[in-house]
Amino acid sequence: MASLHGVLAVLCCLALLVGVANGAADFDRLLSSLTQRWGNAPTAKFNAWRSVVQAGMAASDSERIKRVNGFFNQQLQFADDTVVWSQPDYWATPMESIGRGSGDCEDFSIAKYFTLLQTGVAPEKLRLIYVRAKTGSAEGAPTQAHMVLAYYAQPDAEPLIMDNLIPDIRPASRRPDLVPVFSFNSAGVFAGIAGGESAAAGGTGRLSRWEDLLRRAKAEGFE
Template sequence: LLTGMGALAAPAAAQGPGAAPAAASPAGGASHGIRLFGTVEFRRPLSTLPGWLDVLERNAASPIFRPDKQFNRSTSWTQLRQRAEGKSPRELLRLVNSFWNSWPYREDQANWGKQDYWAAPAQFLKKSGDCEDYAIVKYFTLKELGIAPDSMRIVILRDTIRNLAHAVLVVYLDDEAYVLDNLSNVVQPHTRLRNYSPQYSVNEHGRWTHIRGRPAGAAGGRGKTP
C-alpha cells in the first residue's frame, strides 16, 4: 500500500530526554486515557514534522470547504454538509469515511513522482491519493462538520499482517477511539484492529510517538523511550 513515510517522520531515536507521556499534557489532543492500539505515547513538537506543517499551509492557501465547491459529479460541499445535518457524531464518522473512500486509490509515485507525498484536500480532489491522503481529507472534513481537531489524529502505523506502512484517521469519541480507514467503510473501535502498530500520530496541535510497553518508571517497565 505504502512504501514509506519516513520523509515526514522524525527518527524514533530523536525522542530525546525532554519527552513526556502524552497523558501528562493537558491540551492538544492528549491520549484521552486511551492507549491507542495498545501503545504508550510521548508528545513531541509539531516542528518535528515539517511535511505536515506544509500540508496545513497548503490547505489554508487552497480551501475546498466553500459553498460553491463541487467535490464530484453528484456532491458539492453544500450538499455533503446538508447530508450531515442532524446526524450524531458516530453517524458523521460513517458518512465522511464512506464518502471519501469512494475515491480511487492512487500511489504517490503515480500522482506526484515521489515515493511519499502528503496531499492537501484540494490536491486529493484533483488526483485522489493513498492512505494518508484519505486520512487527511477526512480530518479536515470532520473539522468543518464540527468535530474538534483535538479529538482527531492522523495515525501512521504498520499493518503487521501485510507488513506494510499504512495510515488511518482516529477520532476519540465517547471514551473510545474509532478508526476511519480507507480499506473499509466500517468505522470500528481501535481494539478490533490488532494488526495495527502505530508509529506516530499528529493533529494541528501536536505530534505523538507511540511505543508498546509501559511508561518509564512503571512497575516492571523497561524505561525505554523511542
C-alpha cells in the first residue's frame, strides 16, 4: 500500500491512465499478453472477465457495478505487494491482477475502475478514494490506509462504495468504518468525496509509477 504522500505526488498523471482505461480494449491482444506471461492457467478467468465486460455494455449502471464488484471480489485473493510482487508498492494492471489472481486494495480498485469504464460507465461517475479504514469498532480503534472505488449516479448523489473488504455495495453513510482522505478521477484530485465539488489543481512530482502503468496497460491491449 503506497503512502498517501507518495500517491498525491503522482496523481497529476491520472488523466493519461484514464485515457487508456477508457478506450476500447483489444481482447485478442489482452489474452495474448496474458498467456505469454502467465501461461494458460488464467485463461478461464480472463474469459469470465471478458463476459462481464461484454454483458455490461448492454446493462444499466446499477447492474454494471454489481457485476464488476462481485467479479473481482470473488476472483482475486487479497495479498500485499511484498508478497505478490516482491516490492513495497506496485500498481498492477487488471491483466496483471488476473494473471496473479491476487492483489491489494489498490489493485482491486484499479481493476474495477478499468473494467467499469470498458462497460460504458461515464468516467465522471467514478472516483478512487483513499480512506483510513478503522480496524475495530471500539472508540479510538487504529486505522490503516485503504482504497475503495465509488460510484455517483448523479453529481450530488451519495456515493456507492465498492470495497474488497466486504461483498456488498453500500452507500457511504453505511460505511462509518471508512474515513475519507481524498478522492480522484480523470478530472483531478478532490479534497473530499462530495460529488459536486470541483477538482483541485493537479499536483507535481515524479510520474514514473503512473507512466509505467500506462505503458504496461497499453502494451497489454488497453487502447
